[in-house]
Amino acid sequence: MAIDIEGRLNEPTVGTRENRLGSITGYNGDLHDLVHQSRCGTLQNRERCFSQSSMCLSMCAIGQLQGIRDIAVIYHAPSGCCATAAGSNTLARQISGRIGAVYRSVLIGSDLDERDTVFGAVEAVRSIARKVYADYRPKAIFIASSCVTGVIGEDIDSLSSELMAELGVTVEPVHCEGFKSRIWASGFDVSDHAVVRAIVKPPKEKRNVVNFKNFYESERPQITAMFAELGVKPQFLYMNSTVEELEHLSESLATVCICGTLGTYLGNALEEKYGVPYVRTINPMGIAGFEAWFRELGRVIGKSAEAEAFLARERAKYLPQIEEVKKDLAGLRAVIAMGPGYTYEVARVLQELGMTVVWAAAWHYDYQYDNKEVPPALNHLRSHSPDNIKFSVADMQNFEVLNILHRYQPDIYFSRHPGSTVWAIKQGFAAMYVADEYLIFGYKGTLAFAKAVRDTVRNRSFEKNLAARVKLPYTDWWYAQQNQAMLKEVV
Ligand code: SF4
Incomplete structure (x- = not known):
């Protein structure tokens, strides 16, 4: 088993890329050496004597979840950690406006202060969740952790279970403490893990849909028309998706992505758990990438002739x-x-x-x-x-x-x-x-x-x-x- 998704889904946390994939942030050399060292297992991370600040994986995890419509994210964090929330929210609103959808998702910060770091603030999060549910009626609530909540050991897992029983709506913990990985792409995996664990349901029937993991879907009209030539519809993830659509991801014909770094966890998890084929070619950029990707998608869904006809015309x-x-x-x-x-x-x-x-x-x-x-x-x-x-x-x-x-x-x-x-x-x-x-x-x-x-x-x-x-x-x-x-x- 590549992921061992069954075992992993029992846990609310997912391993970081450093631990799970052996990913690194320090190397200097050349392409041939990098691939050679990777293949023979000698590649080691190298540390810096000096580092500039980088980016926090929370932003990636929460940014992905914020794209889903009609959900709430409660970010159990000091206010500073929420600095990017307004930008993400505005972006999601604008992108849903492009397809005429109404974006009602919210992100609420718990505004942890010094007193909370000593005494804990799980009860404050419980009150926030009740108020958020009463005011917005979200289809799912994600309770996300930050560095501080990780350090003081706030039990957001038990809290989520209790709230789910009380409110009757999906409440899922999201373990995205910024300190646990230097690789912010670990945040993508955290959000995928939460979605596969809490939202996606077992398949009942196959649908003529292809899951498309991307960021901001600017080519939605072009891709929708392109996929129509293969007789399928794209399900863009996660921006503009609804909880109901996510529940059906296991019924899709295949999963593709615009970026392998972004798509690896979701694509592999859906393939391993539900048998949804994950198209693992180079990505659809440039001529070679687009052709390899579109051909493989056509092959996987049994539409090779249609794919070739489209490629020849274009x-x-x-x-x-x-x-x-x-x-x-x-x-x-x-x-x-x-x-x-x-x-x-x-x-x-x-x-x-x-x-x-x-x-x-x-x-x-x-x-x-x-x-x-x-x-x-x-x-x-x-x-x-x-x-x-x-x-x-x-x-x-x-x-x-x-x-x-x-x-x-x-x-x-x-x-x-x-x-x-x-x-x-x-x-x-x-x-x-x-x-x-x-x-x-x-x-x-x-x-x-x-x-x-x-x-x-x-x-x-x-x-x-x-x-x-x-x-x-x-x-x-x-x-x-x-x-x-x-x-x-x-x-
Ligand atoms: S979660 Fe940690 S790394 Fe991320 S913004 Fe907050 S304090 Fe910084």
């Missing part, structure tokens, strides 16, 4: 245009730094477009997914990359990225996090914020992406003007340091 429309733009991108040198799912995929797409990836940094590294296999995108990059790529693993350590940029002087920098992109721009580099997970989706997205890269490297006035007026905190001494010096062996 290829004829978009490939000549992509080839034309590629002429302007050939030979451009790029540095990228993103979550690992996107690092491998975007590196591959840049190579497809004729560019050279001089350095790829991943915010963490899963050397295996929950099925115990090396991530397909990494395997593909290892076997198809024309060059060995310099590679590092750094959990949003921007100071390392700036060092790399200064040393390699690329034509363009790509990141999926604005807090990283802006620093490259201040250094004077052309930079692209690959924010939308569908930015490079399919042939159409690949064409749009290629054009955006061309525009970004051609119009340089913004970075040049900004860099000329910004004084960065980095000294020549820092820029002269090699990355290897930043990491020490774990003892």
Whole structure:
């Protein structure tokens, strides 16, 4: 059993990526070495002598759950931990507005203070849950923990069971203490675990639905039309999904995802527990990724002929245009730094477009997914990359990225996090914020992406003007340091 989902679902907590998958946040070397060390089991995490702050896994766990409509999340945490809640709530409202749905989910913080850390505040959470249920009638309540509640040992498991019996609605504990993992993607697994454990029901009948794990579903109309050609409907997760829809995930024909890092736990859990096939190809970015992904989906659901017909039609429309733009991108040198799912995929797409990836940094590294296999995108990059790529693993350590940029002087920098992109721009580099997970989706997205890269490297006035007026905190001494010096062996 890859996950041992039956055993695991008895527990309200799910192991961190470090413990479950052996994932790391510190490495410096190259692609070939990384894959080789992963395969022979010698890869070790390397610690830093200095670290910048990174991101909290609570944000990922709660952010995912907040996308579900008509639920409540009670975050048992100091008010500071809830800093991102307003943004997530606004985002979810806007995205549900796009499909004409009404978003009524709420996130309530328990506002832990110093007194609560001494005496505990489980009773306060009980009162909050009663009030939330009376006021909003949510279809499910998630009670989430934070660092403080983890440290003082608040028993949110018993509380959830008691509240469920009292209120007659699903109440599920969500163990997302920020300190337990450096890898914020562990938060995705925490939310998936809560959904599979508390919401998904055993199947009664098969439905012509494909589960689609993504973030913000910006390509919902395109994907809905594309899937209609295969005779199926997408069930986007979790943004805009309802509790009732989630209950039926076990009845779907397959599960796909936009990012392997995001989809691994849910996809593998549904496959293992309910036999819903999980499509494990490289992801649908760029030409090779889209074709591999769509073909495999077609095969899994018995619609290969329909999938091929669609691909042939779209290829004829978009490939000549992509080839034309590629002429302007050939030979451009790029540095990228993103979550690992996107690092491998975007590196591959840049190579497809004729560019050279001089350095790829991943915010963490899963050397295996929950099925115990090396991530397909990494395997593909290892076997198809024309060059060995310099590679590092750094959990949003921007100071390392700036060092790399200064040393390699690329034509363009790509990141999926604005807090990283802006620093490259201040250094004077052309930079692209690959924010939308569908930015490079399919042939159409690949064409749009290629054009955006061309525009970004051609119009340089913004970075040049900004860099000329910004004084960065980095000294020549820092820029002269090699990355290897930043990491020490774990003892
Ligand atoms: S790391 Fe801990 S204290 Fe910081 S935001 Fe996350 S849960 Fe709160």
